[in-house]
Amino acid sequence: MIRTNTIQDSVLVSEYIKGDENALAILIKRHQQRLFSFIYSKVQDKDITEDVFQDTFIKVIRTLKKGNYNEEGKFLPWVMRIAHNLVIDHFRKSNRMPAFKNTDEFDIFSVLGDGNLNAEKQMIKEQIYSDVRELVNELPNEQKEVLVMRMYKDMSFKEISENTGVSINTALGRMRYALINMRKLIEKHKIILVN
Known part of the structure; x- marks a missing residue:
C-alpha cells in the first residue's frame, strides 16, 4: 500500500476528479492545520474560522467537480488564495466595513x-x-x-x-x-x- 503522505497533491487532485472521494479527505487532512491557522490569524474568531474553512473547501469541491481547476501542482497556494478571498468577503460583508459609495466626484x-x-x-x-x-x-x-x-x-x-x-x-x-x-x-x- 502506498503511504498517503508521499502522494503529491496534484495526483490526489486528479484522483478526486476521477471520483475517488478519499483523495479529497487526504488533501483536507494534509492541509487542515496550516489553512485553519492562516484563517484564524486573520479573523481571530474560532467560529468564523470554521465557517471560512468549510466555505473554502465547498468552493474547492465545486471548482474541481466543474473541471475548472488548472493550478497543476500548486494546490495549497490555490486553496490559500480561495481562503484569503473568503476572509476578505467576510470583512466586506460585516457592518464594520461600510462599502464605498460611488459618486460623480468619486476618485x-x-x-x-x-x-x-x-x-x-x-x-x-x-x-x-x-x-x-x-x-x-x-x-x-x-x-x-x-x-x-x-x-x-x-x-x-x-x-x-x-x-x-x-x-x-x-x-x-x-x-x-x-x-x-x-x-x-x-x-x-x-x-x-x-x-
Missing part, C-alpha cells in the same frame, strides 16, 4: 489613503490595490500611461505632456477618460471599495 485613489491599519484593513487594502492594478491593465494604453504617471509616479500634467509628446490638454483628457473607464470597470466587475 478611485481616495480610498487608498493610509492611516493606522489593523490586519483586516491591511488585507482589504492589499486586495483593493490588486483589484485596481488589474483594472488599470484593462485600460487603453494611452489612458493607462497617463494614469500610471500621474497616480503612481506623481508626475505633473506638464511632465506627463513632455514625456508623452502630447499637449497638457490631451494628457488631462486621457486622465479624465481613464477615471471614467475605471469607474465603469469597477461596476462591471462588481468590485467593492472600502473607505
Whole structure:
C-alpha cells in the first residue's frame, strides 16, 4: 500500500476528479492545520474560522467537480488564495466595513489613503490595490500611461505632456477618460471599495 503522505497533491487532485472521494479527505487532512491557522490569524474568531474553512473547501469541491481547476501542482497556494478571498468577503460583508459609495466626484485613489491599519484593513487594502492594478491593465494604453504617471509616479500634467509628446490638454483628457473607464470597470466587475 502506498503511504498517503508521499502522494503529491496534484495526483490526489486528479484522483478526486476521477471520483475517488478519499483523495479529497487526504488533501483536507494534509492541509487542515496550516489553512485553519492562516484563517484564524486573520479573523481571530474560532467560529468564523470554521465557517471560512468549510466555505473554502465547498468552493474547492465545486471548482474541481466543474473541471475548472488548472493550478497543476500548486494546490495549497490555490486553496490559500480561495481562503484569503473568503476572509476578505467576510470583512466586506460585516457592518464594520461600510462599502464605498460611488459618486460623480468619486476618485478611485481616495480610498487608498493610509492611516493606522489593523490586519483586516491591511488585507482589504492589499486586495483593493490588486483589484485596481488589474483594472488599470484593462485600460487603453494611452489612458493607462497617463494614469500610471500621474497616480503612481506623481508626475505633473506638464511632465506627463513632455514625456508623452502630447499637449497638457490631451494628457488631462486621457486622465479624465481613464477615471471614467475605471469607474465603469469597477461596476462591471462588481468590485467593492472600502473607505
